[in-house]
Amino acid sequence: MSSSHSAAALAAMTPQRERSPVLAMLLGAVLISSTSAFVRVADVAPTVSAFYRMFFGGLMLLFLLRAVNAPWRPRTTLLLALSIPAAAFAADLMAWHRSIHLVGPGLATLIGNLQVFFMALAGVLFYRERLGPRFLVGVGLAFAGLWLLVGRSWTDVGAGFQWGVWLGVFTAFMYAIYMLSFRRIQQREPSASPMYLLCWCSLVCALMLGGAGAVEGHSFAIPNLKTWSALIGLALFGQVLGWLLISYALPRLDASMVGLLLLLQPLLAFGVDVALFDRATDALDWAGLVLSALGIFIGSQRGRAPAPTRETA
DSSP: HHHHHHHHHHHHTHHHHHHHHHHHHHHHHHHHHHHTHHHHHHHOOOHHHHHHHHHHHHHHHHHHHTTTTTOOOHHHHHHHHHHHHHHHHHHHHHHHEEEEHHOHHHHHHHTTHHHHHHHHHHHHHHOOOOHHHHHHHHHHHHHHHHHTGGGGTTSSSSSSHHHHHHHHHHHHHHHHHHHHHHHHHHHTTSSSHHHHHHHHHHHHHHHHHHHHHHHOOOOOOOOHHHHHHHHHHIIIIIIIEEEHHHEEEEEGGHHHHHHHHHHHHHHHHHHHHHHHHHOOHHHHHHHHHHHHHHHHHHHSSSSSSSSOOOOOO
């Protein structure tokens, strides 16, 4: 069954009052699954594409805030607080965009979703949460799937591919830090809308990425129309529309439904990698993908609000 037929069937079986959030989550997952492909086709350095994602995305969110007459001016104390999640997300994007170029959009996105497990470990260390059998099963499945995808041929792949895998793991670690610190700010600023916080976090992150790109010696010139289109699509679909749809749906759906729908993101990213970038795959690769995705889903089902899978990015 195609993904569009599956989505339609799922929506048809969902009660009317929940159909709108389900469709919003489905569309959000589809939109953010495109971000890694935009990074791949943009003719700029990884740090530069990360900068424009946050800069263009932040400006778009700022425009939306002004358009709906919402409060938009930031306080200095808020900007300072946002520097922590912004720095973590900047490191996340710098690593993830490099991983995309080294191992492909699909695998880089899948590995980035291991942030679910880093979030769980943080819950144990800092919030005295307990990890039950379901989490341990999820870990086992996820890493069994990753072994099928990369471990069985680890000695045959080049050093660049291996480095891309480790960058993906670092991406997951930094994304977990971003999620934890951003959630902390949301708890401290209950009156602030997600759009407002995401807007200014994006712009602070863009400032940091701009500085990093300058230190690396990269040009911020956008060389051609293809790159302009890719960078605008990266910001619009990944940083703005995708996350606004997901933010709308998150509090309106059960945790299990959220985790299931968000699994579309790494699965679709892997499919795009195969279809558009001619990624070589065999039956064991697909089995590894399914096992890893299933493990991430099971590992995320520990409470009402599971950590969202990556847009990541």
